[in-house]
Amino acid sequence: MQLRRTPLHDRHVALGARMVPFxxxxxxxxxxxxxxxxxxxxxxxxxxxxxxxxxxxxSGPGAAEFLARVVPANVLELEVGRVVYTQFxxxxxxxxxxxxxxxxxxxxxxxxNASNIAKDWAHLEPLLxxxxxxxTNASERTALxxxxxxxxxxxxxxxATPDPRLLPAFSVQQGQVLGxxxxxSRTGYTGEDGFEIFVPSEDAGRVWERLLALGxxxxxxxxxxxxxxxxxxxxxxxxxxxxxTPVEASLAWTIKSKTEYLGRAEIDRQLAHGTRxxxxxxxxxxxxxxxxxxxVFRDGQPIGKVCSGTLAPSLGYxxxxxxxxxxxxxxxILHVKIREQMxxxxxxxxxxxxxxxxxx
Amino acid sequence: xxxxxxxxxxxxxxxxVENRLAVIGISQHAADQMGDVVYVELPxxxxxxxxxxxxxxxxxxxxxxxxxxxxxxxxxxxxxxLLEHPEWVNSDPYGKGWMLKLEMTNxxxxxxxxxxxxxxxxxxxx
Numbered sequence: 001m002q003l004r005r006t007p008l009h010d011r012h013v014a015l016g017a018r019m020v021p022f023x024x025x026x027x028x029x030x031x032x033x034x035x036x037x038x039x040x041x042x043x044x045x046x047x048x049x050x051x052x053x054x055x056x057x058x059s060g061p062g063a064a065e066f067l068a069r070v071v072p073a074n075v076l077e078l079e080v081g082r083v084v085y086t087q088f089x090x091x092x093x094x095x096x097x098x099x100x101x102x103x104x105x106x107x108x109x110x111x112x113n114a115s116n117i118a119k120d121w122a123h124l125e126p127l128l129x130x131x132x133x134x135x136t137n138a139s140e141r142t143a144l145x146x147x148x149x150x151x152x153x154x155x156x157x158x159x160a161t162p163d164p165r166l167l168p169a170f171s172v173q174q175g176q177v178l179g180x181x182x183x184x185s186r187t188g189y190t191g192e193d194g195f196e197i198f199v200p201s202e203d204a205g206r207v208w209e210r211l212l213a214l215g216x217x218x219x220x221x222x223x224x225x226x227x228x229x230x231x232x233x234x235x236x237x238x239x240x241x242x243x244x245t246p247v248e249a250s251l252a253w254t255i256k257s258k259t260e261y262l263g264r265a266e267i268d269r270q271l272a273h274g275t276r277x278x279x280x281x282x283x284x285x286x287x288x289x290x291x292x293x294x295x296v297f298r299d300g301q302p303i304g305k306v307c308s309g310t311l312a313p314s315l316g317y318x319x320x321x322x323x324x325x326x327x328x329x330x331x332x333i334l335h336v337k338i339r340e341q342m343x344x345x346x347x348x349x350x351x352x353x354x355x356x357x358x359x360x
Numbered sequence: 361x362x363x364x365x366x367x368x369x370x371x372x373x374x375x376x377v378e379n380r381l382a383v384i385g386i387s388q389h390a391a392d393q394m395g396d397v398v399y400v401e402l403p404x405x406x407x408x409x410x411x412x413x414x415x416x417x418x419x420x421x422x423x424x425x426x427x428x429x430x431x432x433x434x435x436x437x438x439x440x441x442l443l444e445h446p447e448w449v450n451s452d453p454y455g456k457g458w459m460l461k462l463e464m465t466n467x468x469x470x471x472x473x474x475x476x477x478x479x480x481x482x483x484x485x486x
Contacts, residue, residue, distance in 0.1 A: 018395075034421040035396045222395070222422055287399055287443070289419055310421055311398040318399075339401075339417070 006051035007143050007201040008208055015218055023115030025052040028220040038226050038313040040217035041190050042355075045149035047216035048224055050196075051204065054117035054139040056124075059107035062132030067101065067108060070127060072246060072267060074256040078103045083170045083185050086254055088123060093245040093266035096123045097236055102172045102185060109183070109198075111144070113236045127262075143204030147211055148194030148219075148227075150358060155214045156195055159207075160184060164195055177207050189224060191231025192355055229319060230312050232281065232351025238292065238308045239279060239321055247271055248323065249279045250350060277304070277323045281352055282336065284318035285344040290336040296322050297335040297342065303328070306336065312352060319352050320345070364454055367470060368479035369412070369430035374454065375470070382431050382462040382470075386418065388453050389483045394420040397449040400442050402459055408434045411469050415460065418449060431469045433462030 003026040012019060017028035028049065030037060040046045058067060067075040073086035080103050088096040097116040102109040112120045117139055128135060147156055153165045160177045164184055167173055172185035180203035188194035199207050212218060225235070234240050234249055245263075246254055247270040255267060284290055290309040295302045309320030320336070328334070330349050335342040366374045372390035375382045391397065399419040409415050409429040416427040439458050442448055448457040464470075474482060 029422070030395055033396050035398075226421060288401065289399055291424060311419075313421070 004052075006049055007204040008049045008051065011205060011208060012049065012218075017218070017220060020221075022221055023052055023113065025114055027052055028218075030220040030222045031218045034220070034222035034226060035313045037217060037219040037223035041149045041192055041219060041223065041227055042314050043150070045147065045151040045155050045216045046190075046219035046223065047208070047211050048146040048148065048219050048221075049143075049208070050146050050224075051143040051201075052114035053144050054112040054114060054120065054137070055142045055144075055198070056110040056112065056120070057107050057136045057138050058110060058133065060133045062129055063108050063134075066127070066129060066133045067110075068257065068259050069261050070124060071099075071101070072255040072257045072261055072264070073101065074258060075101060075108075076259065080105055081171055081173065083172050083187055085170075087240075087246055088120060089246070089261065089263035089267065090123075090242060091263055092243075093247075093263035093270065094242045095236075095240045095244055095246065095249075096120060096242065098234065098240060100185075100187060102183070104172065104174065104183070111196075116236060141201055143199050143201045145197045145199070145204070145208060145211070146188055146190075146194060147197060147216060148188045148190040149192050149216075150355075151215070152192070152194040155211065155216060156184070156197075158214055159210055160197075167195075169193075178203070178210055180207065182207075189231075189233055190227035191233070191351065191353055192227075225308075226310050226313055229308050229310055229321070230314055230351065230353035232321075232353075234279070234321075235308065244279075244323070245270060245275070248275045248277055275326055278326050279307070279321055279350070280324050280328065280330070281348040281350045282306070282309075282320040282322055282334070282345040283348045283352070284320070284336070285333075285346065287318070288338045288341070288343050289318035290320040290338060290343065290345065294320075295337045296324065296345070297337065298328065298332075303334075314353055321350070366454065366476050367430070368474040368476070369428060370474065370482065371412075371428045372483075373428060373430045375430045375473070376454075377470070378461075380463075381436060382433055382464050383458050384430060384460045384462060385453050385458045386427065386449060387479070387483075391450045391453045391457070394418070394423060394425065395450075396421050397446045400446045400449065400459070402438050402440075402443070403435055405435050405438060408465075409462070411466075418446075427459070429460075429462070430473055431462065431464055432466045433464040435460055436463050437461035
C-alpha cells in the first residue's frame, strides 16, 4: 500500500525525523528523542503534525439529530463554540471509534482516528437520513497541528486572532493564524494545556515554521503516545475496539445523551448493573516495562492482557493499562508475565499523571 | 573509535577484546536506531552462551529488542550499573554502555564476524 504524506512531510524529513507507517500514513515518530520531546510538552511547548487525523463535516438542518443517534454524548445541547469527546457506538454498545465533535457556526466538525476513516465512513453512511443531513470527508484538504504544553497559549497568542489565551478548555473558535483562515480549539491529547489548529493544507508549512521559530519543540507520535498514556487517554486499537464499551473503559462520564442512540440499551444495562471488566492502570514495581499483549495474573491465574505499556518519562517508572475483572480493586498487587518472569504491578486509577495547577 | 578494535555481529552487537575477555554491547548505530533506551536485562555471571545465542533484552520507549552474543563464552562480568543507567547505551555504548564480559571458548569466531569497516558498509547500505 502506498503510504500517504501530510503537507509537512518534507519539513519532517529536513528536521531529521524518523518516519514510520501509521494508520496508512508516513508519520514522524521522533525528531530527537521521545523522552526529550515528551518533557518539552510537559515543561514548555511542543508541536505535533497530526494531519493524518480524519475530518468529517456534518451539516444541514438534521445534523445534530443525526449525530445524537450515533454517539452517547449530549450533541443536541452542544452549543456553538464547544467541543465534546465521545465515541461512535455500535448496536452492542462497543466502540467503532472515538472522536471529538466541534460545534461550529454552520456545521459540526468530527475529528476521527486516521486508521478508522474508512471504517467510520462505512459505519455512518447507511445511518444517514435520506434528506436533511450532508456529510463530507475533508480529511484530504485539512492540515491539523497540535500545540501542547504550559507555554502553548503564550506562543500561539503571538500569531493567532482572536486571542487564544481567552479560549476556554474544550472550546473552539474560527479565526486566523498568520493571516490564514483557521479553526482553533483548546483541546489536545497530552494531558497538558494546548491547542489544535486546523488550517488549509497550503498554509500548514508557514504556520509550522512560525510556531517552531517561536520556541515550540517538534514532537513525533512516539511522545504523543507516552504523553497520552500518562494522561490516561485511550487510543483506539489499544484501549478501544468494537467489543469494549465506554462504561468498561471507565469513561461513563462521557455518556450524557438524553435521547436514543445506537447501543444505548446495552450501555444503560451496564451503567445500572455494572460490567464484568473495567480498564485500570498498572504501576510496575520494578524497572521492566509491561508491553501490549503481556498477560496479567492474580494468584497465578490469567485475568487480562496489557492494552498499552511504556516507561512513563515524567514519572520515571513503567505504566500500563489493562481490562481487569471488575472485582479487582485499586491498590491491589498483581503480576504481569514479562518474558519468563512474573513482575509485580499495583493497580491504580487513571490517569497516571495530572498536570500541576499553574497560575494563568 | 578505530583504536578500540571493535568487531560487530550482523545483529548489531559489538565485541572488543580487553585483557583476553570479550567486552560486548550494542553499536552506536543500533542505539541511535532504537532511540532512548529505558531498560536493559542482562544474565548472571557464570552463564555460558554460544555464538548468536540470546543473552538479554534491551528496550527503548517503544520497542523490545533481543541481544545475541557475537561469540561463544562464559559470562565473567556484567555491567550492573547499566541496569540503573540504561541511557548510557545511547550516550556511550562503547564505554560506560558495555553489557557483558565473556571468557571466550572459541576465539577463532572473532575472525568470522564483521570488522568495523565491514559493519559500517553494512549499516550504510540500509
